[in-house]
Amino acid sequence: MMTDVTPAAPCALRLGAGRGGPWRSEPSDCGVYTKPYERSHIRMTPIVDRVECIVQDKLGDWPRQWEGFHWPGYTYEHTLRVRSLALALGEREGADPQVVELAALLHDIEKEVGKGHAAAGAETAERILAELEVDEALASAVCDAIATHTGGNTPDHPVENLVLGDADLIDANFGLVATWRFITIRAGHRMPMDETISSMAEWLPKKEALRDVLLTEAAKEITAARSARMQEFCRQLAEAWANGERNGEFDLPDLAEFITARHQTANLGRQIAELREATPDGREVSAAVAEILAGLEEEMAGRA
Ligand SMILES: [Fe+2]
Numbered sequence: 209m210m211t212d213v214t215p216a217a218p219c220a221l222r223l224g225a226g227r228g229g230p231w232r233s234e235p236s237d238c239g240v241y242t243k244p245y246e247r248s249h250i251r252m253t254p255i256v257d258r259v260e261c262i263v264q265d266k267l268g269d270w271p272r273q274w275e276g277f278h279w280p281g282y283t284y285e286h287t288l289r290v291r292s293l294a295l296a297l298g299e300r301e302g303a304d305p306q307v308v309e310l311a312a313l314l315h316d317i318e319k320e321v322g323k324g325h326a327a328a329g330a331e332t333a334e335r336i337l338a339e340l341e342v343d344e345a346l347a348s349a350v351c352d353a354i355a356t357h358t359g360g361n362t363p364d365h366p367v368e369n370l371v372l373g374d375a376d377l378i379d380a381n382f383g384l385v386a387t388w389r390f391i392t393i394r395a396g397h398r399m400p401m402d403e404t405i406s407s408m409a410e411w412l413p414k415k416e417a418l419r420d421v422l423l424t425e426a427a428k429e430i431t432a433a434r435s436a437r438m439q440e441f442c443r444q445l446a447e448a449w450a451n452g453e454r455n456g457e458f459d460l461p462d463l464a465e466f467i468t469a470r471h472q473t474a475n476l477g478r479q480i481a482e483l484r485e486a487t488p489d490g491r492e493v494s495a496a497v498a499e500i501l502a503g504l505e506e507e508m509a510g511r512a
Pocket residue numbers: 286290315316376
């Protein structure tokens with residue numbers, strides 16, 4: 209299913225819009241509690257919806273213009289993918305989904321700060337969650353996960369922290385999504401396609417080295433599959449590009465050019481939707497491109 213990343217109308221669920229709502233009224237009927245924040249008598253969905261709105265308001269069009277490795281909307285779309293992946297990893301690792309989901313949504317809320325965005329993000333998250341009257345123990349676990357997500361984790365940290373850190377690292381560096389990001393960034397830096405494709409030979413080994421940083425088994429497993437997929441995509445693209453023949457279908461070189469042409473307003477969800485509707489000149493997509501699109505959708509949903 210496609211992730212909807214269309215900028216929303218001003219959000220009625222943001223902070224200050226109807227505090228003290230009904231989400232605190234329903235006690236949880238879970239029988240066994242192993243962690244303090246699981247004692248929370250909170251129905252989570254309305255809180256998640258409001259947090260999602262707050263994050264979209266802040267990151268939906270940040271930064272205003274393309275800069276470095278960021279462009280308008282990238283961080284918000286990345287956030288939604290990290291949520292999907294962190295929840296999937298967390299399910300396999302026994303993490304608390306409430307902590308994982310809120311931490312993933314808020315983890316880059318202060319991305320504009322730069323290097324210190326994890327600590328700044330934890331502070332902002334604390335304020336937001338207090339405003340939403342989220343249970344203190346739950347909020348504390350969320351903020352702790354945000355504070356350690358940029359390289360601050362050790363195997364001794366809570367599993368919620370680990371899955372967030374791993375999901376964040378994977379989204380930016382592994383898989384078809386990371387390859388789409390690579391092509392987009394090179395396009396933003398005005399690199400000709402020849403060079404973008406040849407530079408993949410240096411880029412891929414650098415990514416491989418990051419696999420050692422992952423801390424959960426679930427992340428290591430999914431990364432092995434993503435790594436294989438991205439290597440194969442890069443290999444096929446380089447081969448088709450060198451071959452130079454276009455066989456009448458919308459093939460991998462066309463896909464790379466399509467991504468490049470849309471780098472200024474790069475939005476993966478919208479690009480896939482556009483290609484699913486029709487290619488720019490109406491050609492059918494090749495089997496290789498169809499496979500890439502399906503793989504991208506699986507990765508965006510955290511299923512691969
Ligand atoms: Fe992130």
